[in-house]
Amino acid sequence: xxxxxxxxxxxxxxSEELLGPISEATGVTAANIIAGxxxxxxxxxxxxxxxxxxxxxxMISGMEGVEDxxxxxxLDD
Numbered sequence: 001x002x003x004x005x006x007x008x009x010x011x012x013x014x015s016e017e018l019l020g021p022i023s024e025a026t027g028v029t030a031a032n033i034i035a036g037x038x039x040x041x042x043x044x045x046x047x048x049x050x051x052x053x054x055x056x057x058x059m060i061s062g063m064e065g066v067e068d069x070x071x072x073x074x075l076d077d
Contacts, residue, residue: 001045003074004052006060008040014065015039021063027055038070049073 010018015033022042023031030043044055056071 001047002049002052004044004046004049004055005072005074006042006044006052006056007038007070007072008042008060008066009068010039011065011067018063018065022060025055025059027051027059 008018008022019031019033019040022028022040027044027046028042029045032041033039034041042055042060044052046052046055052073053071056069060066061069
């Protein structure tokens with residue numbers, strides 16, 4: 001099992017409306033609005049690193065209101 005963290009930058013005011021759809025995306029285990037350089041942090045699990053990247057690139061990045069993402073993969077369990 002692979003665990004990843006996806007940082008999400010959203011358009012102004014879009015974080016709250018994106019929280020539900022992102023939380024419900026396949027592979028997402030948690031999503032939180034945060035303060036700082038990024039607007040949200042999303043946790044995702046998958047069988048392979050590819051699964052985490054798929055969540056970030058195909059599901060989250062394509063949502064209206066998402067401006068940028070950065071993905072980190074955990075090296076330990």
